[in-house]
Amino acid sequence: MSPSKRPPSGSASPVLPVDDALYQEIQHFYGRQMRFLDQGMMEEWAATFTEDGVFTANAHPEPSVGRAAIAGGARKAAAQLAEQGLQRRHWLGMLEADKQADGTIHARTYALILSTPRDGQASVHLSTTCDDVLVREEGRLRVRRREVRRDDLR
């Protein structure tokens, strides 16, 4: 395997390139998923994870495991934002994706989180990386495992 095909984060499993239809589908999936989060549609947000989905972050002491925990964490965060009058926007970009030998998809993105106070100045809230294991269930993509790493916490 040539250097430019090697996944940046070390994985020993053989990988296959994704085709252009799948690459686009992942982009589209992320557009929908982040809109659910930013619009406070937390059941829809949680449904973009598998039933046993895992959300792990270097800012969280423990991973959230399962849709109920993922929805609960998001609802709590949304309540705080509402109280503070903040509108967040989650951008995922610079997508790099491979199919793993086990049929899952490894999708790596950069995340940019913008924050805008009511009547205030929009600004960068966080820069992170986002590493997803995606699977297809009932014809659609879902996140089985997400690992978010904030760039400030190293």
Next chain:
Amino acid sequence: MSPSKRPPSGSASPVLPVDDALYQEIQHFYGRQMRFLDQGMMEEWAATFTEDGVFTANAHPEPSVGRAAIAGGARKAAAQLAEQGLQRRHWLGMLEADKQADGTIHARTYALILSTPRDGQASVHLSTTCDDVLVREEGRLRVRRREVRRDDLR
């Protein structure tokens, strides 16, 4: 229709998914369109709207209706930026798109506007959403209706 296919902003009309070729074409269209705006090519910018195109924004008291009004508004804004020595960059991302039953395309994006003073520090100017109704005319995409909502104005 399943939750994750439902458009976030309520629309009762049945929708069809866009295919990967159209998703890419919309991304490409936005790349061209925003470059026209940021480079001050206002006739070309206006030509990316239909002749009767409507540009509405929660920051504007009235919508701009028709290419002449859209070009005029953009020229006025560009003149102010030139006087202030500011280079703006409009990023559209997190695209979500559906074909409507009437053949139009509903394309929703997040917009990030960056601003850089001459010899100064680049910064986030605004975070907005952008909801477009796109149509195909003479083989190419055009905006029939755009609704921009600034995140600070709620």
Next chain:
Amino acid sequence: MSPSKRPPSGSASPVLPVDDALYQEIQHFYGRQMRFLDQGMMEEWAATFTEDGVFTANAHPEPSVGRAAIAGGARKAAAQLAEQGLQRRHWLGMLEADKQADGTIHARTYALILSTPRDGQASVHLSTTCDDVLVREEGRLRVRRREVRRDDLR
């Protein structure tokens, strides 16, 4: 050639549209390339340029010519960032691409560079444009010529 197909930066050569597979391939290429840069994988970064690749920037007095010079410049910049405890993230977006008559691809993007200090606040570092001439070598895309123009330096 119609206005909306004309490349913004003046080029007299006839151009052909890229298809959706190539558009996606360029996006994917940039995802990989920028991850190499931001993760300090400088040999892999340099290998995304042709052997005789040219990197030119309005912030640099001289272009970097050839992979060794491109890798050397990147290693020097990375050492400074490491000393300062900064994590940079390079986003390329708003892609517009055409095939030139000579078989090369002209790819224009906006670049947003984010910077995050260890335990500090992420922020916008720079807004630039990035104009690439891409070629295919051994089946993969490589940059033959890159021109980066910072928006603050005009």
